[in-house]
Amino acid sequence: MRDRLPNYLLVNLALACLAALFFVASIYVGRGGELLFARLHAADEIDRSLAWLILTEIRLPRACLGLVVGATLGLTGAGLQGLLRNPLAEPGLIGASSGAALGAVLVFYFGLAAGSAMLVPLGGVAGALASLGLLYMLAGRNPSIVTIILAGVAISAFASAFTSLALSLAASPYAVYEIIFWLLGSFTDRSMDQLWFALPFVVVGLALVASTSRALDALTLGEDTATSLGFNQRHVKLRAILGTGLAVGATVAVTGVIGFVGLVVPHIVRPFVGHQPGRLLLPSAFAGAALLLAADLLVRLPVGGPEPKLGVITSLIGAPFFLWLILRTRREAN
Amino acid sequence: MRLGISHLHASLGGARVLRDLTLSLEGTNFIGLIGPNGVGKTTLIRAIAGLIPFQGSVTLDGAEIASIPPRTRAKQIAYLAQGAESHWPLSVERLVALGRLPHLEPFRKPQPADEAAIARAMTLADVDTMRARDVLTLSGGERARVLLARALSVEAPLLLVDEPVAALDPYHQLGVMEGLVAYARAGRMVVAVLHDLSLAARYCDRLVMLNEGTVFADGTPAEVLTPANLREVYRVEAEITGEGRAMTVRPTGQI
Numbered sequence: 093m094r095d096r097l098p099n100y101l102l103v104n105l106a107l108a109c110l111a112a113l114f115f116v117a118s119i120y121v122g123r124g125g126e127l128l129f130a131r132l133h134a135a136d137e138i139d140r141s142l143a144w145l146i147l148t149e150i151r152l153p154r155a156c157l158g159l160v161v162g163a164t165l166g167l168t169g170a171g172l173q174g175l176l177r178n179p180l181a182e183p184g185l186i187g188a189s190s191g192a193a194l195g196a197v198l199v200f201y202f203g204l205a206a207g208s209a210m211l212v213p214l215g216g217v218a219g220a221l222a223s224l225g226l227l228y229m230l231a232g233r234n235p236s237i238v239t240i241i242l243a244g245v246a247i248s249a250f251a252s253a254f255t256s257l258a259l260s261l262a263a264s265p266y267a268v269y270e271i272i273f274w275l276l277g278s279f280t281d282r283s284m285d286q287l288w289f290a291l292p293f294v295v296v297g298l299a300l301v302a303s304t305s306r307a308l309d310a311l312t313l314g315e316d317t318a319t320s321l322g323f324n325q326r327h328v329k330l331r332a333i334l335g336t337g338l339a340v341g342a343t344v345a346v347t348g349v350i351g352f353v354g355l356v357v358p359h360i361v362r363p364f365v366g367h368q369p370g371r372l373l374l375p376s377a378f379a380g381a382a383l384l385l386a387a388d389l390l391v392r393l394p395v396g397g398p399e400p401k402l403g404v405i406t407s408l409i410g411a412p413f414f415l416w417l418i419l420r421t422r423r424e425a426n
Numbered sequence: 427m428r429l430g431i432s433h434l435h436a437s438l439g440g441a442r443v444l445r446d447l448t449l450s451l452e453g454t455n456f457i458g459l460i461g462p463n464g465v466g467k468t469t470l471i472r473a474i475a476g477l478i479p480f481q482g483s484v485t486l487d488g489a490e491i492a493s494i495p496p497r498t499r500a501k502q503i504a505y506l507a508q509g510a511e512s513h514w515p516l517s518v519e520r521l522v523a524l525g526r527l528p529h530l531e532p533f534r535k536p537q538p539a540d541e542a543a544i545a546r547a548m549t550l551a552d553v554d555t556m557r558a559r560d561v562l563t564l565s566g567g568e569r570a571r572v573l574l575a576r577a578l579s580v581e582a583p584l585l586l587v588d589e590p591v592a593a594l595d596p597y598h599q600l601g602v603m604e605g606l607v608a609y610a611r612a613g614r615m616v617v618a619v620l621h622d623l624s625l626a627a628r629y630c631d632r633l634v635m636l637n638e639g640t641v642f643a644d645g646t647p648a649e650v651l652t653p654a655n656l657r658e659v660y661r662v663e664a665e666i667t668g669e670g671r672a673m674t675v676r677p678t679g680q681i
Binding site for chain 1: 472475476477496497499500501503504505506507510511512513514515516517520521524525527528530558573576580
């Protein structure tokens with residue numbers, strides 16, 4: 093008799109199909125539930141190239157971002173929860189997201205964002221790399237998990253303080269407006285170029301995290317036993333943290349901060365594949381992509397007025413889920 | 427399997443725990459590591475497993491353990507920590523399967539040989555009947571046996587176990603000791619830290635008694651467990667009766 097979990101392959105397949113479904117929907121459904129074909133038809137009558145532009149410059153980047161960012165947050169969230177052996181860990185914990193946000197905010201602050209659309213993600217990635225370097229310096233060559241968490245919290249706090257400083261010292265109210273809206277996190281008005289820029293960091297980062305899959309399984313038994321099973325703890329931590337920082341930093345640099353997805357997704361997946369950290373990685377990537385694409389569809393539903401920011405929606409859904417998680421943990425503890 | 431330890435020094439938090447410890451273990455044996463609290467039994471086991479820095483030399487079949495690649499070493503030395511725990515609520519079978527990690531090829535699923543090793547380990551530790559249960563819902567003693575099965579499933583030629591019977595009821599204490607004997611008889615070496623001197627006397631082929639960070643006595647149970655040694659090292663008066671599988675050590679009073 094095996095444990096009563098559905099077939100691993102089927103779960104992955106189902107989640108991948110779900111992500112694909114929302115991906116297609118994301119291209120097909122526009123603002124206020126407006127459908128692509130109707131839109132294209134209308135545009136096509138005026139100008140054929142305009143119809144093509146809508147698809148490649150507006151709909152496609154948005155859907156691709158949903159896929160990439162969702163997969164990144166899901167996979168790194170699951171990886172970090174495994175590494176830290178803590179179900180409350182999330183990718184922002186190590187400070188790379190805050191660093192990326194600060195880097196991008198500084199680009200807005202100095203008024204460079206108008207110059208080129210690429211400078212914001214560039215600043216973001218630079219910020220993420222700087223915060224990872226700082227983390228390495230603070231935590232030392234062979235850090236304990238507690239040191240990593242504390243250093244990450246310190247870096248996040250420091251970066252947030254600088255972000256607030258940039259906001260309060262910003263020269264014009266427009267800069268403040270721009271920064272705040274960017275910080276809320278969104279997939280709108282991003283170009284394929286920005287996605288291509290972030291993609292190498294994301295791919296390398298996700299590969300690094302995925303390469304720790306078996307080490308994360310071994311960590312279920314604690315660091316000593318994992319070492320005795322042949323996994324060098326220093327290398328495992330380095331790969332997992334660097335990978336998370338690169339992937340999440342690069343996505344934040346393009347989309348702004350999108351909270352709670354990395355925290356929530358592994359919890360949604362666990363009932364279907366169990367708690368083994370390595371087995372969680374792939375389904376969490378699919379589930380993260382599906383969830384974020386779905387949330388991005390939700391954002392487009394209101395017809396009148398401005399579109400709510402994606403980061404706001406994920407937090408609106410994520411925070412109550414977090415509370416429920418705490419209540420459940422408390423119930424289990426009793 | 428030949429385990430050579432020479433002039434081993436190790437410190438924990440600035441305090442010298444092991445002092446110039448030299449010991450040579452060879453062949454198919456079940457070796458009991460005994461001694462009062464704080465004499466360095468766990469530190470010695472952890473040094474052999476390559477988990478702590480030390481001065482001196484620890485060799486496995488002539489090779490320095492620090493020079494053996496981690497994966498190869500993981501196949502040769504299995505280690506069960508004192509009071510080991512699981513951080514996630516895995517099923518018993520999945521937890522025991524973690525012991526096969528050093529044997530898995532990259533990107534490959536567990537092979538029939540792995541499944542067979544897992545099954546043997548679960549039988550030896552008597553956890554067959556709970557294979558689908560969540561380890562975190564088991565009792566402390568049941569969980570200890572599951573974690574022992576995890577260490578057994580590595581099927582390493584050298585098994586280091588730190589207090590494997592501490593949390594168990596008498597039935598399972600005997601069962602686990604029998605299991606460890608059977609594991610050793612299959613051509614392997616078991617080094618176990620033990621506090622129950624009667625169990626150590628009955629099941630171990632050889633006992634190593636540590637005191638103040640070094641080897642105090644080394645030999646067969648009858649040679650090591652003498653009233654004089656127990657008085658000097660454990661500071662207890664003890665009544666020693668029987669011999670072989672019937673040997674009993676009963677502490678009668680403090681000194």
